[in-house]
Amino acid sequence: MVNEIAELRIQYLFTMASSCTQLCLQGRNLLRSKAVARTWQYNTQVRHCITRGSSKILNDCSINNGNHTTTQTRQRWKQQMFCYSDLATKHLATEALENKNVEENSTADVVAYKSPLLPIRDAVSVPNMPLDLDAAAEVSALELISEEEAVSITVPSDIPPASISLKDYVDKSETLSKLVQLGVDLWKLEQRPNVGSMLLKLDFNTDVAPRLLFLKDIGVDESRFGHIITQNPFVLTESLENLHSRVNFLKSQKFSPEIVASMVSRAPYILNFTVKRLDNRMGFYQQQLKLSASNTRHILARLPRLLCGSLEPVKENLKVCEMELGFKENEIQHIVITVPKVLMANKRKLTQIFDFVHNTMKVPHDLIAKFPQVLNCRFMRIRERHQFLEYLGKAQYNPDLPNYISLERLVIMPNDVFCTELALAKSADFSLFQKTL
Amino acid sequence: MATPAIRMFRKIEGLFCVYKPAGVHWKLVRGSIETSLLKGLNATPSQPLPTEVRFLALPVSEAEAPKGLTLSAASVPVLSKHPLVTGPEFQNIKVGVGHRLDASSSGVLVLAVGNGNKALNNLYNTRVTRDYTLEGEFGTATDDFSHTGRIVERSTYGHITKDKLERVLAMLQGANQKALLLYSNVDMRSQEAYEMAVQGLLGPDGKSLPILTGLRCIHFEPPNFTLEVQCINETQKYLRKVVHEIGLELRSTAMCRGVRRTRDGPFTLQDTLTRDHWAASDVIQAIGKKRSSKKNSKTQTKDSPLQPSEESTTVNQMKPVREQQ
Numbered sequence: 081m082v083n084e085i086a087e088l089r090i091q092y093l094f095t096m097a098s099s100c101t102q103l104c105l106q107g108r109n110l111l112r113s114k115a116v117a118r119t120w121q122y123n124t125q126v127r128h129c130i131t132r133g134s135s136k137i138l139n140d141c142s143i144n145n146g147n148h149t150t151t152q153t154r155q156r157w158k159q160q161m162f163c164y165s166d167l168a169t170k171h172l173a174t175e176a177l178e179n180k181n182v183e184e185n186s187t188a189d190v191v192a193y194k195s196p197l198l199p200i201r202d203a204v205s206v207p208n209m210p211l212d213l214d215a216a217a218e219v220s221a222l223e224l225i226s227e228e229e230a231v232s233i234t235v236p237s238d239i240p241p242a243s244i245s246l247k248d249y250v251d252k253s254e255t256l257s258k259l260v261q262l263g264v265d266l267w268k269l270e271q272r273p274n275v276g277s278m279l280l281k282l283d284f285n286t287d288v289a290p291r292l293l294f295l296k297d298i299g300v301d302e303s304r305f306g307h308i309i310t311q312n313p314f315v316l317t318e319s320l321e322n323l324h325s326r327v328n329f330l331k332s333q334k335f336s337p338e339i340v341a342s343m344v345s346r347a348p349y350i351l352n353f354t355v356k357r358l359d360n361r362m363g364f365y366q367q368q369l370k371l372s373a374s375n376t377r378h379i380l381a382r383l384p385r386l387l388c389g390s391l392e393p394v395k396e397n398l399k400v401c402e403m404e405l406g407f408k409e410n411e412i413q414h415i416v417i418t419v420p421k422v423l424m425a426n427k428r429k430l431t432q433i434f435d436f437v438h439n440t441m442k443v444p445h446d447l448i449a450k451f452p453q454v455l456n457c458r459f460m461r462i463r464e465r466h467q468f469l470e471y472l473g474k475a476q477y478n479p480d481l482p483n484y485i486s487l488e489r490l491v492i493m494p495n496d497v498f499c500t501e502l503a504l505a506k507s508a509d510f511s512l513f514q515k516t517l
Numbered sequence: 518m519a520t521p522a523i524r525m526f527r528k529i530e531g532l533f534c535v536y537k538p539a540g541v542h543w544k545l546v547r548g549s550i551e552t553s554l555l556k557g558l559n560a561t562p563s564q565p566l567p568t569e570v571r572f573l574a575l576p577v578s579e580a581e582a583p584k585g586l587t588l589s590a591a592s593v594p595v596l597s598k599h600p601l602v603t604g605p606e607f608q609n610i611k612v613g614v615g616h617r618l619d620a621s622s623s624g625v626l627v628l629a630v631g632n633g634n635k636a637l638n639n640l641y642n643t644r645v646t647r648d649y650t651l652e653g654e655f656g657t658a659t660d661d662f663s664h665t666g667r668i669v670e671r672s673t674y675g676h677i678t679k680d681k682l683e684r685v686l687a688m689l690q691g692a693n694q695k696a697l698l699l700y701s702n703v704d705m706r707s708q709e710a711y712e713m714a715v716q717g718l719l720g721p722d723g724k725s726l727p728i729l730t731g732l733r734c735i736h737f738e739p740p741n742f743t744l745e746v747q748c749i750n751e752t753q754k755y756l757r758k759v760v761h762e763i764g765l766e767l768r769s770t771a772m773c774r775g776v777r778r779t780r781d782g783p784f785t786l787q788d789t790l791t792r793d794h795w796a797a798s799d800v801i802q803a804i805g806k807k808r809s810s811k812k813n814s815k816t817q818t819k820d821s822p823l824q825p826s827e828e829s830t831t832v833n834q835m836k837p838v839r840e841q842q
Binding site for chain 1: 538540541595596599600604789794
């Protein structure tokens, strides 16, 4: 007889539980559609109620000795269903309301909803129950708590302890949000190893702000801050005395303040190099190229990256210019002063362009040295334009003869200007010609 | 949600062709196209940031009770969706290449983006003919048949005249024609073969040896000469070998100075984009133009894939030969 009643009640619970799970799932979907950062009030409410609810169940169960194995398992399942239903009702109540002062209202509603389930729970006797529920369940979720207790509840944060991306932290961290507002590309920086965690650990007011003020004092434009930090995030961890000493060193080398500002904004890694290293580099350029101090300054102002990268490629490029290409020293000096980028260009590209210009276009060394922009250009461009001029019969690069075309104008001009002025043809003809090459 | 970038991507998906310059590996061409398309896609204006309501603590003055939580609701933009934090919307796109061109050849290179890759596969599973222009030079033979290889042999070429060359070309064409009929898997004596021949549907199905369906000399000035070739299933190295063999047949030697593809299936030189026009907007225009021209050509008479183009007349000469069989 008792078994039959128990079975009936179990069946009733099945139906209740299934409807509760459906409601619970709906509730969970509603939860997901909301934004990730929920108000802490909701969180505390839910967690507190869950802990209270499930613990009350445990307190109620009286430990009886019995060998009802099947009923045991069924009742354990029932217990879990109760916890589930607690959760469902709680969430439904909080979702439905959307109020700020949720405490009183939600508890009231939930209490009312809970009542049909209560008598069943109390009626069924629970025999020997192994504790397989969460141990954190102690107090019933339905008890009203005072404001002080609500305040003192610790909120477990929803920030993951470890993540591969900074976007989980950007809303919570003041430093990261201010950096994004400055224009720093966090996505690029988080791909570099360890930079992401370094940025997270910075504090905006003590670390970032003084360095930004320092940059502003030097004269760097505020719109460049994002670019500088994206290129060189370690400027935020460099000590301020070092930064000052490096800038003072540059100023002592007679670089004007505006030039120092532009160098810093174009090659931000300068600020991380020691004064000795910067001095070595400048000395190297002065000695190797045998330039005067003002010319060296001019080159470095135009291409500050020369101070940052390694010196080996520069040495190799100089050797290539001297031996393979056969330029004399004064020619190399002139080339470097006009187009400093030749020092950092790709060797293979350099030799390819020179080979074409010297051997195919038959331009002598001194003319190339006079117009070094041709060494900086894309090889395909030079080739196509030369072949077009040759086809038209206008490929004349000797300044003594009439109809002379300077190398500089050949490479610098954009396509339509080249067509109309140099080749005296239409751009459509040039594209047709390109398709016959 | 269709952001402007996604809408632009829908327009980019399709087939278009590009003029590949000589001296450049086709992978570099594909890479530059992909970079320029990505640049165009990520340059579209981004969506405004979603906002959410957050409870921010107001600065509490000293006089108020420390326990009282004065929170105010504020609508704050969610920075975790900012493009500087999530990265650009498109980080790579699938750009597929049609029949490849090796580094020293130039010409029409068909590319497909996104969903267009399916159409590309279908196109190359059908019988697609290609037109090439081969520039040859008599007098030298090299190891890889091109003018940049190591010279193996030199010979005289003074005895070569145009009609000798034409005779050799006709012989080659005949041999290729036999191969065409052989690979078409139809019994030559049947009515079916005749009907297929009339419509121009004779040909190998799928992979087979390269077959030249048309061969013609368009310029002859010893030592240089230019051939125009129509072929199926070929590689550029095979075409250079053909030039070499022509030299051998004429009892001299020849090497190939340039291989240039002028047509790949329905894509001709007119539709190609040159280097200056590899931006996303030009590509969209080219795709649209090609699609509309295909629609127009479909409403007109149906063209079979082996239909000869107006340039080559030799293929027309093949038809009466077939009918006699």
